[in-house]
Amino acid sequence: MRFVIIGAGRVGLRTARVLREEGHDLTLIERDEAMVRRAQRESFTVVTGDGSRESILEDAGVESADAVGALTSDLNVNFTACMIATHYGCRTVMRIDEAYREEIYRKYADEVDEVVYPERLGAIGAKNALLGGTIRAIADVAPNLQIVELTVTDEAPTNGYTMGELELPADATILAHGKRDRSLEIPSPDESLEIGDRLVVLADFDVLSDVRQLVVGERPTQAAANAGTGGIN
Structure with a gap:
């Protein structure tokens, strides 16, 4: 092209x-x-x-x-x-x-x-790297929406759930799921979540901290600080 x-x-x-x-x-x-x-x-x-x-x-x-x-x-x-x-x-x-x-x-x-708006994505990427790579920004879809890739940790309350049992906030949608060292695929409701699994989620900035608590296992105050205002800064 x-x-x-x-x-x-x-x-x-x-x-x-x-x-x-x-x-x-x-x-x-x-x-x-x-x-x-x-x-x-x-x-x-x-x-x-x-x-x-x-x-x-x-x-x-x-x-x-x-x-x-x-x-x-x-x-x-x-x-x-x-x-x-x-x-x-x-x-x-x-x-x-x-x-x-x-x-x-x-x-x-x-x-x-x-x-x-690459400045936001650049800041997101830098902070995600500093946090250890369990959350990775993929794209800003709109000022209030972001696609993120999250990695399940041993501290995640949803570790061990099946995809069908996982309930995210209303303003968050799972787009893809990938087992450790395997490619991303369309989520299967019977697939279980394990440490190292990746979820690609489309979420409103207002619920990102809740999503992080569920999938990554961050404490509420930590998740809210990392989510920030207007995205994961």
């Missing part, structure tokens, strides 16, 4: 590296000269300029791109670039800052194919 990535900062460059490693073709757009030089040192094709300008997007090959990722820290640039890319039939992914309120998210979510 062919991609145009706007922004060669931390988020854009990391995304570009992953896409290139997977064999995709991509062009970066960046207006900061220092960031342009850094990306070029890594042998990326870079168009220098403002990614919210149609002529710059055309120079980057938006006409033949499958998708455009507007990943700068400037919301206005990102939104404008996505609107232009939509005109060319591209899939659009727009970065927003986690500080934006939910109504701002909803305003833009209807206009693009996907909205991402």
Whole structure:
């Protein structure tokens, strides 16, 4: 596939590296000269300029791109670039800052194919690693929803339950289950939960601490602190 990535900062460059490693073709757009030089040192094709300008997007090959990722820290640039890319039939992914309120998210979510806020996921990933790897953020679905992978511990009150016996809060849904060292699968109600099993759960931020208590076995105060406000921070 062919991609145009706007922004060669931390988020854009990391995304570009992953896409290139997977064999995709991509062009970066960046207006900061220092960031342009850094990306070029890594042998990326870079168009220098403002990614919210149609002529710059055309120079980057938006006409033949499958998708455009507007990943700068400037919301206005990102939104404008996505609107232009939509005109060319591209899939659009727009970065927003986690500080934006939910109504701002909803305003833009209807206009693009996907909205991402990598600062939140980056913070989540760092904290999860520090906590020992029993909880791993997979994706933010919306400002109030997150998909997480949780690992059953010996302290989990649900250790030994079958999947059919496991009752999560109303605003949480199990998406997949995997035994230790085995791939994730659709949950089977007769499968028992054992130490090291993984559950992929879609949950509202408000119930994440309850889910963590059930699956990971955290104490209520610890689970609430780790869940934080607005996600697992």
